[in-house]
Amino acid sequence: MSALLKRFDREIAAITLRDVLAVHGIHGAIYEVDGTYEVHVRERDLGRARELLVGLSQGQLESGGSAPQHAAAESAMDLTKMGPVTIALLAISIGLTIYTGYGVNERAAPFHFAAIVRVGNRILDLDGFAFLREPWRLITPIFLHGNFIHIFFNGWWIKDLGAIFERVFSPLKLLAFTLVVAALSNAGEFFIGGTPLFGGLSGLLYGLFGYLWIRGAFDPYFPVRLRRSVVVMLLIWFIVCAVGLIPNIANWAHGIGLVIGMIWAYLESGDLSRRFGRPRRARRSSRGR
Numbered sequence: 001m002s003a004l005l006k007r008f009d010r011e012i013a014a015i016t017l018r019d020v021l022a023v024h025g026i027h028g029a030i031y032e033v034d035g036t037y038e039v040h041v042r043e044r045d046l047g048r049a050r051e052l053l054v055g056l057s058q059g060q061l062e063s064g065g066s067a068p069q070h071a072a073a074e075s076a077m078d079l080t081k082m083g084p085v086t087i088a089l090l091a092i093s094i095g096l097t098i099y100t101g102y103g104v105n106e107r108a109a110p111f112h113f114a115a116i117v118r119v120g121n122r123i124l125d126l127d128g129f130a131f132l133r134e135p136w137r138l139i140t141p142i143f144l145h146g147n148f149i150h151i152f153f154n155g156w157w158i159k160d161l162g163a164i165f166e167r168v169f170s171p172l173k174l175l176a177f178t179l180v181v182a183a184l185s186n187a188g189e190f191f192i193g194g195t196p197l198f199g200g201l202s203g204l205l206y207g208l209f210g211y212l213w214i215r216g217a218f219d220p221y222f223p224v225r226l227r228r229s230v231v232v233m234l235l236i237w238f239i240v241c242a243v244g245l246i247p248n249i250a251n252w253a254h255g256i257g258l259v260i261g262m263i264w265a266y267l268e269s270g271d272l273s274r275r276f277g278r279p280r281r282a283r284r285s286s287r288g289r
Helices: 011-023 043-054 058-063 066-079 084-099 106-111 148-168 171-191 202-218 228-242 251-269 271-277
Strands: 002-008 028-033 036-042 115-119 122-127
Touching: 002 011, 002 028, 002 043, 011 028, 011 036, 011 043, 036 043, 084 148, 084 171, 148 171, 148 202, 171 202, 171 251, 202 228, 202 251, 228 251, 251 271
Parallel strands: none
Antiparallel strands: 002 036, 028 036, 115 122
């Protein structure tokens, strides 16, 4: 259940208060009602939010004063600061990619999804169920990258999306999310896509993207809204790869990661309970971070 904290005539004031609340760990939602902008918080946070509001000047909020703006800037900075799991994902990817000669030398064999017997570039035999004996194979393909551009592109997005996910939730949840998405997207790429050699963080990348996109779209209390430009860019890249304009792409890993992230986010967004459990509230303000 949510409760009204403050009503403003200007949307920027409501956005500023929402961001100040986020700095203090309180998730706020903005609703547009009859030309005004209402900031709502969960009922359990209402007392803390009111105490915080007392310490703020309404004039600063309405005029965009320096103190709330500074707090909002801190919120944005905090969300993009990498945590230990994000750093580990990047470090392991760089280390294993270099160690395995971009995933193609003989040292790469234990890290592929399947146990592969080959002579040169010719595959003589492969065992797609090797993960039953060596379970790390379900995960380790995400750390192998085929070239510098591949690891740079994936690493850049993981640096941002992984950091946001880890800061909003916890390192433990990002670790669990990574293990689930990696295992399912890798298995899907091998068993459905029929690809014997593949790798990269892009399945996880699209899982994180799908989660943050859908959670922000359906959960009014979620503190992150991906920019439209980010959503459009990653969806266009997904389509470009899927139709074959870019060769040698693990498209099944992309797609499975994206679907897992979207479903996971929607189930945690609370939209089902709000939609069917009680009347829907007024329209949320469309502007986001």
